[in-house]
Amino acid sequence: MPESRFLLLSDVAAELNVSDSQxxxxxxxxxxxxxxxxxxxxxxxxxxxxxxxxxxxYAETAAWVRDNPLSDRETD
Known part of the structure; x- marks a missing residue:
């Protein structure tokens, strides 16, 4: 059965593992x-x-990680 083109907000919440209100x-x-x-x-x-x-x-997170490298204290 093909996937639906449109999702309910509750379906999106389940996909993202967040609340419906988010x-x-x-x-x-x-x-x-x-x-x-x-x-x-x-x-x-x-x-x-x-x-x-x-x-x-994913792109925003990759940019944030690149611009905010781990400090020595965070790697311990």
Whole structure:
């Protein structure tokens, strides 16, 4: 069975191992792209947008690690 194109916020939370409210904040802040659909305005995140978000976080983390090397005290 093929994967769904769109994910519920709870699905995204499970993928990222964070709370539903954290995902809602990411969406409402614009950090994670999502769409509102239906009469009740339910949020959906496209799987490709989630993968792009994850890739961006890896790049940001790599840059942070590069710019903030371990000190001698942290390696002990």
């Amino acid at each position: 995902v809602y904040h990411l969406v409402r802040s614009g950090e994670l792209s999502a769409i509102k659909i239906g009469g009740r305005g339910q949020w959906r995140v496209e799987r490709t947008k989630l993968e792009e978000y994850i890739a961006e976080k």
